[in-house]
Amino acid sequence: MTTVTTTPRSGTPGSDFARLSRKIADAGLLGRRPGYYTARITSVAGLYATGWLALVLIGPSWWTLAVAAFMAVLYGQVALVAHDMAHRQVFRRRRASEVSGRIAASSIGMSYGWWQDKHTRHHANPNTEDLDPDIGPDLLVWSPDQARAATGLPRLLGRRQAFLFFPLLTLEGFNLHVSSGRALADRRLKHRTLDGALLLAHCALYLTALFLVLPPGMAVAFLAVHQCLFGVYLGSVFAPNHKGMPILSADGRPDFLRRQVLTSRNVNGGRFTDLALGGLNHQIEHHLFPSMPSPNLREARAIVRRYCRELGVDYTETGLIASYRLALTSLHRAGAPLRRARTGT
Secondary structure, three states: OOEEOOOOOOOOOOHHHHHHHHHHHHOOOOOOOHHHHHHHHHHHHHHHHHHHHHHHHHOOOOOHHHHHHHHHHHHHHHHHHHHHHHOOOOOOOHHHHHHHHHHHHHOOOOOHHHHHHHHHHHHHOOOEOOOOHHHOOOOOOOOHHHHHHOOHHHHHHHOOHHHHHHHHHOOHHHHHHHHHHHHOOOOOOOOHHHHHHHHHHHHHHHHHHHHHHOOHHHHHHHHHHHHHHHHHHHHHHHHHHHOOOOEEOOOOOOOHHHHHHHOOOEEOOOHHHHHHHOOOOOHHHHHHOOOOOHHHHHHHHHHHHHHHHHHOOOOOEEOHHHHHHHHHHHHHHHOHHHHHHHHOO
């Protein structure tokens, strides 16, 4: 995993992006898409309700594990809708975006305030050391320097983290809930009382529904399948976007356009890929224009790719499987110092 300390290669900071913005605006790609989002939100909400109704109708049967798998996908889709709402892709006004986003987030047991704060910092400083919370040292290490400084469980896991990455994603759903709860202790978090109440209400309703409808063993099995597959799905959506891309130095970051393009990776695919990944397969365009409605990102992609070629800025796109391979290769390289330390080489 390389560290990039480049400076803008042409123009003054922001000038290249300003010209690109005009091209995007002239193409009409920043306008709202109310019809699309009405259909998408209605469909996701309807399927979400259908899943819980199916649990009740099927009752105490191991077939409910199929419902758990279905609901894992639906939780992921709700998370993607909440993401678009938080970026004000759905509603232009902040108030409407916050209310709708908080409702969507609470329906999957996530603190909207915690996630929005974390995600905003990521967008401002993608793959930037000490600034992007998504590459902060935690359970995994993202660079050789983090590996050398790792202790405890990260040091143990870091040696084989590339092989453990997807198995560890089974814990990501649980981690989302735990991190949401822990964030409520931070007094700087806006609306933390409201987020706490919504989080508690979700947990209470979720567990009550499971243990009222199912025997304890089945309820626990449903919970495990649901949350583990939810974590795998969510992690699989976000892993291709930045993992394995260059890491920037906080002291030598390039201008906005290059900072977003050089650290992001697009994933090739058709409409099904757009649906499964919620449009985040157009990660470069999303990072450049986070409030652009997701159905417009595919059209914006051609404009941005051509413009980057004109500037000589590397524009990375690959297939989905290749993106996972690149991410895992990067994790393996990041853990190299820990393997060498173990062997004494």
